[in-house]
Amino acid sequence: MRPFPLSAYLIVAIFGFIIATTVTGALIAILSRRIIRSVAGLALCSLGLAGLYYFLNSPFLALMEILIYVGAVCVTIIFGVMLSETDEPEPQDKLGRERWWAAVAALVSVAIFWGLAHTSLYGAWPVTGAPETDGSVQTIGVSLLTTYSLPFELISLVLMVAILGALTLARGGRDKS
Amino acid sequence: MNLSHLPDQPAIYFLLAAFLLAVGVFGLIRRRTFIGMLISGELIFAAAGLNFMTVNRFMAPDPAVGQVVVLFIMGLAAAEVAITLSIIIAVYRNYRSIHSKELSELKG
Incomplete structure (x- = not known):
């Protein structure tokens, strides 16, 4: 073909x-x-x-x-x-602390990007052979329910606690009194 | 260099993930409202997920592991967003503002 x-x-x-x-x-x-x-x-x-x-x-x-x-x-x-x-x-003082703060933020992020880019371009990354599994949805499902069953359950617990916490936090101060 | 092998180079994905992380940190420092900081945090989560998937695709022997980890990252990001937004709404109800500079009761 x-x-x-x-x-x-x-x-x-x-x-x-x-x-x-x-x-x-x-x-x-x-x-x-x-x-x-x-x-x-x-x-x-x-x-x-x-x-x-x-x-x-x-x-x-x-x-x-x-x-x-x-x-x-x-x-x-x-x-x-x-x-x-x-x-x-709106920034109040155009030339004052705002610019300085933006310069600090740009410097930090450029430093992070430069370091990571250097590592990813020149680092000694290992090359592996053929993959063991095919990585299909079926494989993901099986490994979620066997190898990673504990993190899976913990994630569901985290989500439930997050929902309850969000409800409690956002409800505070809405009483009639 | 043959252009058609471009999507098979891990360096491109690594550079993109580093870019997302740098942009997220920049936004986290620069933003002055809580929702802007939350969006920058989401970008950092996305960078972590992209990095995991790249290593998973090119260097891991089992391709299912990285996908499972990225699913966990997405779940944690969703929980984080829910909690943060409810905190933001509670703060807005008390202070009538979500600008990070105005949320102080003590002078100085």
């Missing part, structure tokens, strides 16, 4: 588009002054990450990323935005 013409270039183009989506989403998420736009940037970044998970041989995680991040986390943050007034305040 002949492959689709130019399919290799098409795959590279899609890969580049996904990377651009992730980077753009992350930049929108931290740089925009309106909070609702940065939530939209987080959703865009999650869509890009889902594509990256797809390229990393895990369509299941791509689906979960869209379902949990875009479908649940972003919608919950939007509820939080609607319940409180959230826009970034």
